[in-house]
Amino acid sequence: MRINEIFYSLQGEGRWTGTPMVFIRFSGCNLKCSFCDTDHSKHIELSVGEIINEARKIGGECHRVCLTGGEPSLQISEKLIAALHENGYKIHIETNGTTDLPAGIDWITVSPKTEHIALKEADELKLVYQGEDVSEWESFPASCHYLQPCSCQNTKETTEYVLAHPKWQLSLQTHKYLETFISSFR
Numbered sequence: 001m002r003i004n005e006i007f008y009s010l011q012g013e014g015r016w017t018g019t020p021m022v023f024i025r026f027s028g029c030n031l032k033c034s035f036c037d038t039d040h041s042k043h044i045e046l047s048v049g050e051i052i053n054e055a056r057k058i059g060g061e062c063h064r065v066c067l068t069g070g071e072p073s074l075q076i077s078e079k080l081i082a083a084l085h086e087n088g089y090k091i092h093i094e095t096n097g098t099t100d101l102p103a104g105i106d107w108i109t110v111s112p113k114t115e116h117i118a119l120k121e122a123d124e125l126k127l128v129y130q131g132e133d134v135s136e137w138e139s140f141p142a143s144c145h146y147l148q149p150c151s152c153q154n155t156k157e158t159t160e161y162v163l164a165h166p167k168w169q170l171s172l173q174t175h176k177y178l179e180t181f182i183s184s185f186r
Contacts, residue, residue, distance in 0.1 A: 002044075008060075015107075017174050028074055031113050069094070081102050081105060092109065096113050100118050101119070111128065146168065
């Protein structure tokens, strides 16, 4: 599998904000979003076993992983999901929803970047908000509906939308605020 990076951090978005996780970032995507923060030209090829070993090495006692990208659904397999579970991991995924997922994922976050998606439900829906009409997504079957400012640039506008449309919750990219906070003490 083409892996961009594997790292240990706090989840910075959505329902699990503040929760320690091992992030497995896949390289490659079927969409070309202007705000994407993944360098798809950078990757290494890793087997399922190598991914598990790296997650263990980096995450230590943490038994929660987040499959992210790029678009992880283009590469993940039932074999990877089974191996992660066999090693005691709870599995989260952040997906654009355009491709079906293998069974066994514990928490699914759909972050659609196009109106045509394959997934018909998720644990949470997270939209990167850029001022567009998002009312069509209000009925998407998910326990949480989040709007997230695009790269922290339109936080005020996103907050105002959430206040006017209480079906939505605000999701900030907390990890970006923490990076700024932590780097100010270095």
